[in-house]
Amino acid sequence: MSPRTIVVVGASAAGIATAETLRRKGYDGRLVVVGDEKHLPYERPPLSKQVLTGEWDEDRTAMRDTASLEECALDLRLGVRATGLDAAARRVTLDDGAVLGYDGLVIATGVRPRTLPGAGELSGVHTLRTLDDLAALRASLRAGGTVAVIGSGPLGMEVAASLAKGGAHRVTVVTDEPVPMERVFGAEVGTLLDRVHRGKGVTLRTGQTVTGLAGARGAVTGVELASGETVPADTVVVAIGSTPNTEWLADSGLTVDRGIHCDAYSAAAPRVYAAGDVAHWHHPVQGERVRTEHRINATEQGAVAAHNLLAELDGIPEQRGEYAPVPYFWSDQYALKLQAYGLLHGADRVELRYADLGDPDRPRVVAFYFRQGLLRGVLGTGIPPRVLREARGLVARPQPWDGIRDRADDVLAALG
Numbered sequence: 542m543s544p545r546t547i548v549v550v551g552a553s554a555a556g557i558a559t560a561e562t563l564r565r566k567g568y569d570g571r572l573v574v575v576g577d578e579k580h581l582p583y584e585r586p587p588l589s590k591q592v593l594t595g596e597w598d599e600d601r602t603a604m605r606d607t608a609s610l611e612e613c614a615l616d617l618r619l620g621v622r623a624t625g626l627d628a629a630a631r632r633v634t635l636d637d638g639a640v641l642g643y644d645g646l647v648i649a650t651g652v653r654p655r656t657l658p659g660a661g662e663l664s665g666v667h668t669l670r671t672l673d674d675l676a677a678l679r680a681s682l683r684a685g686g687t688v689a690v691i692g693s694g695p696l697g698m699e700v701a702a703s704l705a706k707g708g709a710h711r712v713t714v715v716t717d718e719p720v721p722m723e724r725v726f727g728a729e730v731g732t733l734l735d736r737v738h739r740g741k742g743v744t745l746r747t748g749q750t751v752t753g754l755a756g757a758r759g760a761v762t763g764v765e766l767a768s769g770e771t772v773p774a775d776t777v778v779v780a781i782g783s784t785p786n787t788e789w790l791a792d793s794g795l796t797v798d799r800g801i802h803c804d805a806y807s808a809a810a811p812r813v814y815a816a817g818d819v820a821h822w823h824h825p826v827q828g829e830r831v832r833t834e835h836r837i838n839a840t841e842q843g844a845v846a847a848h849n850l851l852a853e854l855d856g857i858p859e860q861r862g863e864y865a866p867v868p869y870f871w872s873d874q875y876a877l878k879l880q881a882y883g884l885l886h887g888a889d890r891v892e893l894r895y896a897d898l899g900d901p902d903r904p905r906v907v908a909f910y911f912r913q914g915l916l917r918g919v920l921g922t923g924i925p926p927r928v929l930r931e932a933r934g935l936v937a938r939p940q941p942w943d944g945i946r947d948r949a950d951d952v953l954a955a956l957g
């Protein structure tokens with residue numbers, strides 16, 4: 542077999558999982574990993590949690606120690622951006638002028654935060670995706686300062702919780718949602734979260750449209766609302782969603798449509814796979830195309846992409862496996878760990894099947910998410926791991942409620 546080159550673009554969770562799986566499966570050819578951040582691979586979830594609260598030092602976010610990375614024998618090119626792909630010629634162009642020919646390619650370029658027009662012109666306005674973002678945010682925070690968080694998705698509410706902790710900052714969340722996280726978790730769970738955050742001293746300005754940012758002498762002073770009000774803030778965190786990093790793939794021959802269009806094997810084209818937040822793949826069990834921004838998915842999909850690429854290169858495509866995970870997501874806010882399995886988005890019915898609201902700081906809840914009569918997702922908080930694992934089994938595939946009602950009741954019976 543002639544020597545091969547596999548290129549992985551994106552040196553974070555999905556890219557590293559891909560590279561490690563390739564080596565574990567015996568791939569001993571050249572393995573180039575290109576990442577545009579200058580840092581060694583690190584974990585993002587703690588950035589809005591333990592690192593933002595100060596409980597963890599940034600060093601604890603390292604994804605691997607240098608010895609493990611060395612074991613992988615990577616040609617690791619950090620601080621270098623891929624600027625173009627010619628999938629027909631099998632070539633990736635980098636911004637340092639290099640052109641990498643490849644036998645196989647895995648794209649793991651993730652997403653970047655959306656922001657507001659004019660945000661870049663005022664100091665004190667931040668997004669949070671990278672270690673550099675975190676450093677910039679920290680530099681503009683001052684004890685007891687006023688912070689406005691725009692957006693009430695998981696990231697916005699984690700940032701609010703971390704900054705409000707112990708009364709360190711006066712935090713206001715500004716959102717167009719009626720209750721926090723309604724789009725992700727539904728109104729019922731959102732209402733519980735609303736109560737928890739207010740109880741912790743966070744001001745929630747729900748149902749508001751942000752029209753702009755107010756500033757003086759180049760620094761942000763507040764968030765302007767459609768009502769004509771200005772929410773005062775000396776730091777603003779914009780957490781209004783993200784955009785897949787796919788611009789560099791224009792003219793590549795790949796289909797880009799809210800992420801990289803992939804089939805059930807995570808393949809985007811012959812010898813090209815995508816994994817992690819950037820992949821919009823056909824989920825064979827859910828029967829629809831799915832793109833998730835979940836940490837565990839990045840690892841699992843990277844591993845499957847690596848396996849399938851090697852099978853394709855080895856001429857045994859029948860050994861490729863479909864990528865059909867039960868999606869999993871968690872979010873930590875104060876003492877709450879919210880965990881969700883399956884698909885929650887697009888639900889037309891949400892049922893709180895179990896709710897113990899005795900402790901206002903830690904509601905214990907199980908919610909089921911339905912679409913067109915099919916149970917597709919479950920969310921739990923304050924629930925023993927064993928019960929949650931069993932609940933996961935209920936949503937491994939979309940199922941009519943009538944068929945699993947008894948099983949669901951059995952699972953919940955353990956909660957008393």
Ligand SMILES: Cc1cc2nc3c(=O)[nH]c(=O)nc-3n(C[C@H](O)[C@H](O)[C@H](O)COP(=O)(O)OP(=O)(O)OC[C@H]3O[C@@H](n4cnc5c(N)ncnc54)[C@H](O)[C@@H]3O)c2cc1C
Pocket residue numbers: 550551552553554555556575576577578584585586587588589621622623624649650651652669670671696786789816817818819833834835836837839869870871872873
């Ligand atoms: C603050 C924060 C908190 C989070 N908390 C949770 C949580 O609690 N639970 C959960 O499940 N998930 C959470 N996530 C999401 C989780 O971190 C992501 O799902 C995961 O990082 C996705 O990994 P990825 O490798 O696909 O993409 P990324 O981690 O985004 O990595 C992509 C990498 O590719 C680089 N890149 C982009 N374009 C190019 C290019 N053209 N050339 C070279 N390099 C490029 C990017 O700079 C980046 O380094 C959180 C994310 C953030 C930001």
